[in-house]
Amino acid sequence: DILMTQSPSSLSASVGDRVTITCRSSQDITYKLAWLQQRPGKAPKSLIYAASYLQSGAPSRFSGAGSGTEFTLTIHSLQPEDFVTYYCQQYNTYPYTFGQGTKLEIK
Amino acid sequence: EVQLVQSGAGVNKPGESLTISCRTSGYTFTSYWIGWVRQMPGKGLEWMGIIYPYNSKTKYSPSFEGQVTISADQYTNTAYLRWSSLRASDTSFYYCARQASSSPWDYFDYWGQGILVTVS
16 A cells, blocks of 8 residues: 655644645555645545645645645645644545545644 | 445444445546545554446455445445455545546545444
């Protein structure tokens, strides 16, 4: 299975900050990387697909970049509702796999 | 509007069989792969497998193959996840999710609300 490793696992930041989460894959997954957001007690929600494309309805302060084995999710100007957990997922090779998650906390 | 509504949550006993459902609406059910994701309490997301309702072709994670069965009913636009014999370790949240196209290599764009299966 392709191992997806997110860093950091947790991150403290303030409202208005810009933060970046990194996701590394153990094999080349080209551009087939998605980012998801999950609020406590809720289903995950798609944010970014194909590494850098914003899912319809997702706020424009979210952006993604990368290809191959290294990817980033950047949140520009954090809002209070952004302090939740984020996951990356590769969909290049079966079985699809997720990163372990990054929990964003208010400083 | 695309919607995935899950049902079947509850408390079950070890050894029992169980089927949980994901009823879809707002799109052509047979044109998109649909899958299942497990999330154990307080843990991360695990991809279980997907099905293409048009021809019932499935792809499973090796971690779940043989442990669960994924199926779909074109007439009710519903996907299913079935266990023939539950274990305590199956206690978890389960989410269904739709892939974004008819390609088997795509991301999940819409998710069900999730349900909790408890085996005790």
